Amino acid sequence: MSEGDEGNFKKPKKGAAGLPAVVASLKHVFGKDGVVRGTKALMGLNQAGGFDCPSCAWPDPDRDRSFAEFCENGAKAVASEAMKRTIGKEFFAEHSVADLMAQTDAWHDEQGRLAEPMVLWEGASHYEPITWDAAFGILAEELRALPSPDQAIFYTSGRASNEAAFLYQLFVRAYGTNNLPDCSNMCHESSGLALKEAIGVGKGTVTMDDFLEAEVILCVGQNPGTNHPRMLSTLEDAVKKGAKLVAINPLKEAGLLGFAHPQHLTGLLGRATALSSTYLQVKVNGDLALFRGLAKALLAAGAEDSDFLKEHTVSYGEYRSLVEATPWPEIEALSGIARADIEKLAGLMAAGGKRVITCWAMGLTQHRNAVATIREIANVHLILGAVGRPGAGLCPVRGHSNVQGDRTVGIFEKMPESFLAALEKQAGVTIPRQHGFDTVNSILAMHEGKAKVFFALGGNFAQATPDSAFTAAALRKCRLTCHVSTKLNRSHLIPGRRALILPCLGRSEQDEGRFVSTENSMGIVQSSEGKLEPAAEDLLSEVDIVALMAETVIGDVGNIRWGWLAEDYDRIRTWIEAVVPGFDNYNERVRQAGGFYLPNAAKERRWNTPDGKAHFSVATMDAFKVQPGRFLLQTLRSHDQFNTTVYGLNDRYRGISGMRDIVFVNPEDLAALGIKPGERIDVTSHWDDGERHLRGFRAIPYEMPRGMAAAYFPEANVLVPVGHVAEGSNTPASKSIEVSLMPANAERKESAGRGAFSKAKEGSVIS
Numbered sequence: 093m094s095e096g097d098e099g100n101f102k103k104p105k106k107g108a109a110g111l112p113a114v115v116a117s118l119k120h121v122f123g124k125d126g127v128v129r130g131t132k133a134l135m136g137l138n139q140a141g142g143f144d145c146p147s148c149a150w151p152d153p154d155r156d157r158s159f160a161e162f163c164e165n166g167a168k169a170v171a172s173e174a175m176k177r178t179i180g181k182e183f184f185a186e187h188s189v190a191d192l193m194a195q196t197d198a199w200h201d202e203q204g205r206l207a208e209p210m211v212l213w214e215g216a217s218h219y220e221p222i223t224w225d226a227a228f229g230i231l232a233e234e235l236r237a238l239p240s241p242d243q244a245i246f247y248t249s250g251r252a253s254n255e256a257a258f259l260y261q262l263f264v265r266a267y268g269t270n271n272l273p274d275c276s277n278m279c280h281e282s283s284g285l286a287l288k289e290a291i292g293v294g295k296g297t298v299t300m301d302d303f304l305e306a307e308v309i310l311c312v313g314q315n316p317g318t319n320h321p322r323m324l325s326t327l328e329d330a331v332k333k334g335a336k337l338v339a340i341n342p343l344k345e346a347g348l349l350g351f352a353h354p355q356h357l358t359g360l361l362g363r364a365t366a367l368s369s370t371y372l373q374v375k376v377n378g379d380l381a382l383f384r385g386l387a388k389a390l391l392a393a394g395a396e397d398s399d400f401l402k403e404h405t406v407s408y409g410e411y412r413s414l415v416e417a418t419p420w421p422e423i424e425a426l427s428g429i430a431r432a433d434i435e436k437l438a439g440l441m442a443a444g445g446k447r448v449i450t451c452w453a454m455g456l457t458q459h460r461n462a463v464a465t466i467r468e469i470a471n472v473h474l475i476l477g478a479v480g481r482p483g484a485g486l487c488p489v490r491g492h493s494n495v496q497g498d499r500t501v502g503i504f505e506k507m508p509e510s511f512l513a514a515l516e517k518q519a520g521v522t523i524p525r526q527h528g529f530d531t532v533n534s535i536l537a538m539h540e541g542k543a544k545v546f547f548a549l550g551g552n553f554a555q556a557t558p559d560s561a562f563t564a565a566a567l568r569k570c571r572l573t574c575h576v577s578t579k580l581n582r583s584h585l586i587p588g589r590r591a592l593i594l595p596c597l598g599r600s601e602q603d604e605g606r607f608v609s610t611e612n613s614m615g616i617v618q619s620s621e622g623k624l625e626p627a628a629e630d631l632l633s634e635v636d637i638v639a640l641m642a643e644t645v646i647g648d649v650g651n652i653r654w655g656w657l658a659e660d661y662d663r664i665r666t667w668i669e670a671v672v673p674g675f676d677n678y679n680e681r682v683r684q685a686g687g688f689y690l691p692n693a694a695k696e697r698r699w700n701t702p703d704g705k706a707h708f709s710v711a712t713m714d715a716f717k718v719q720p721g722r723f724l725l726q727t728l729r730s731h732d733q734f735n736t737t738v739y740g741l742n743d744r745y746r747g748i749s750g751m752r753d754i755v756f757v758n759p760e761d762l763a764a765l766g767i768k769p770g771e772r773i774d775v776t777s778h779w780d781d782g783e784r785h786l787r788g789f790r791a792i793p794y795e796m797p798r799g800m801a802a803a804y805f806p807e808a809n810v811l812v813p814v815g816h817v818a819e820g821s822n823t824p825a826s827k828s829i830e831v832s833l834m835p836a837n838a839e840r841k842e843s844a845g846r847g848a849f850s851k852a853k854e855g856s857v858i859s
């Protein structure tokens with residue numbers, strides 16, 4: 093580390109949570125919200141009758157919730173949302189857009205809650221206050237002026253509740269377009285597509301109880317210690333009941349090695365339960381080959397469930413031939429895992445009742461061949477008959493609290509005809525049938541000038557998306573950008589010709605006695621009612637913002653009375669019940685403690701595929717290849733981050749403190765490059781359309797297969813071209829980036845720490 097460089101790195105941890113997690117949680121909560129408001133927030137978090145965590149989508153226990161039913165990152169998420177400090181006209185008068193752009197993402201999050209609607213007029217340097225009515229007036233003016241509704245983009249982040257999301261999609265479709273991109277396009281779209289094709293439902297098939305009955309649990313391309321921390325309690329319970337946890341991940345992650353339960357004395361004293369009994373450090377994007385190897389070993393061992401295969405599946409024969417024809421050396425080369433280790437794992441999976449659960453996250457979904465890889469996992473489960481029975485199944489773990497719920501109630505650019513027809517009948521208005529733009533196509537449409545108005549219900553679009561400079565340019569081409577947000581973020585600072593920021597209530601805040609609902613990774617729909625006083629008087633709920641916008645832009649149409657629906661969320665739920673299957677007696681069941689499970693046919697071995705069977709896939713086994721001397725880089729999160737929200741500059745489990753402008757590299761690779769630990773390097777990604785750069789980041793040695801590298805997003809998103817996507821799902825392939833690593837160029841040393849475009853110690857790269 094050179095003179096003046098802040099931040100530090102040391103040996104990574106061998107276990108997660110424990111007392112440090114408690115200390116970090118309380119520091120964030122009491123530091124940002126104060127003791128009284130902070131305590132009230134934590135007491136309502138994930139409690140029956142309380143509010144759902146605005147962070148990830150790991151479920152609450154079906155029974156016996158703990159008094160502290162949250163993890164460190166849930167506490168950080170609530171601390172960030174429940175801040176007492178607010179920012180309004182004075183703050184924006186003091187800080188120009190350019191000043192704010194020079195600040196870090198962590199600084200943005202620390203500034204406080206947005207308190208009043210703000211507008212950035214054309215050519216202005218500072219945001220100014222505006223009334224709600226005037227803001228909706230601008231939206232109506234711009235949306236009505238568009239030659240076609242398809243020139244407007246309506247983005248959704250996974251924090252939107254079922255009620256807000258349903259009303260939003262109803263407005264967007266009544267307005268006349270299906271341009272409903274969402275954050276799912278960038279995360280589990282590949283899972284949804286693969287599972288829909290294989291087993292007829294785009295969701296996981298297990299419950300929390302299944303984990304307690306499982307014999308083998310595979311955690312693939314997932315870092316639960318940071319991204320789904322309460323999952324560690326479930327994994328600990330399963331391991332203590334005899335399950336074997338197998339971690340499959342290029343990086344050694346503390347949360348997969350051990351867990352010190354912070355609500356157990358032993359855990360507080362630092363004694364961690366060992367979690368994974370097998371740790372396979374697969375190559376980045378080597379998972380398809382690994383699961384092909386598992387299939388090969390299982391079939392060679394005669395572990396297939398013949399009765400299940402005969403009764404429930406098709407294309408087994410083709411798949412079996414493909415597997416038998418796949419040579420082991422190729423499997424070993426692409427996966428980076430030895431045949432013996434694969435066969436050993438297959439032996440484990442085939443033993444006993446074959447009660448196997450496979451969990452995964454972005455480490456699988458953000459690759460070109462992501463859909464094929466997830467289909468391969470489904471193939472292995474079909475061979476074992478490990479779907480639709482206790483202790484067995486498929487578990488994509490969602491990263492955002494209601495991303496699954498939003499999709500269920502209509503946030504999707506290509507909803508099925510059955511949904512559109514039911515919506516049309518209920519609403520009494522014509523619903524468009526032409527599929528809309530997903531996230532990547534929305535960026536392209538804005539860049540090409542085909543879309544001119546961008547509206548976001550939550551989220552931080554400019555930071556979450558790939559090709560940061562290209563996306564920024566696309567947003568700037570819009571006539572209007574408008575963001576419904578709780579906190580300041582970088583997307584606000586990349587305005588169209590005019591821009592609006594509409595401040596909304598947080599999930600933790602009271603909403604005039606109304607409550608919303610969300611759906612977690614296991615298909616449980618439950619109520620969420622805020623407990624805290626709103627941070628500011630002039631905030632509106634997401635539902636009210638959508639209803640008022642709709643009233644102003646298109647007015648009441650057909651059977652739709654926006655104000656009436658928003659007045660009482662039971663009315664919106666009644667509409668959801670009428671349009672979306674599985675929500676019978678919605679208002680009654682959502683009030684039950686713990687809510688209710690949505691139906692999932694695959695759990696009952698009923699396959700909603702065109703022929704009513706579960707399908708094997710026969711994909712070509714491949715992996716992303718890089719030129720000799722180059723590296724395969726993946727983007728990832730730090731422990732002080734939730735999606736694009738940065739709570740701080742530490743990544744405790746990986747031994748990082750006070751910095752984010754870093755690249756993790758195998759120590760032997762660094763030595764081979766003649767780069768010292770901590771030395772500044774330039775990262776260049778290589779594509780058909782040219783190169784992209786991340787300059788002056790620090791090289792941090794980290795245990796992973798040779799030839800691999802990793803860096804945090806959003807900083808590293810600048811390296812990923814918008815067109816680099818997963819086949820079929822169009823999800824940005826941010827986990828497969830071909831890069832070269834060089835010592836930071838001397839003459840560019842003075843600009844150390846800069847991304848391709850601007851400087852910020854933390855490495856935010858959009859200007």
Ligand code: SF4
Pocket residue numbers: 138145146147148149150161162163164165166167319320321322323
């Ligand atoms: S595990 Fe996820 S949902 Fe649960 S408290 Fe932590 S961040 Fe929130």
